[in-house]
Amino acid sequence: KQEVTQIPAALSVPEGENLVLNCSFTDSAIYNLQWFRQDPGKGLTSLLLIQSSQREQTSGRLNASLDKSSGRSTLYIAASQPGDSATYLCAVIGWNYGQNFVFGPGTRLSVLP
């Protein structure tokens, strides 16, 4: 059974800092990993998708890496801004558990002005 964990559960940083969010998964037989952002009271917005054959993906100030063999992914946020405050979730999908995504519990990020 796939299990996904995220560390830390919550993070508070001053504006301008670079930060790293961590995601770990137990079954490395994945098609891809997807990072989402969820603002309070809102739905999930897709940030980055990394295919199993890829090592990293970049979008603006966001960079996500994937080490499939060790079951880890990181989301790097450069020069954080108060607008980055949200909950960040990672999800994996693989062939050992159907076409279903398994989500981590999320990291709640607060960027202080």
Next chain:
Amino acid sequence: DTAVSQTPKYLVTQMGNDKSIKCEQNLGHDTMYWYKQDSKKFLKIMFSYNNKELIINETVPNRFSPKSPDKAHLNLHINSLELGDSAVYFCASSQPSGLSYEQYFGPGTRLTVT
């Protein structure tokens, strides 16, 4: 154009009632999902449908019944609502692209059972 839409956005009802939540996607995806996000914000899959056929039914009470009239719609009907059903329900869809699956979410329906 909204990719995945849900109605209603908010639903307040009393225990014992029956209610439905509707979901539509205009992405042409074959697979649709229902998730429940509880008060601790943990997102858990409830159902997965592929081309109108149920492929996953996690440990969900049979008071919950998904219905897919066509590939673009997946509705969730809940009978005999209980206090513990209060949560945010998300619909999502995905489509394989090669060996890659990207998931798109609706805005959620906040259900409050009183």
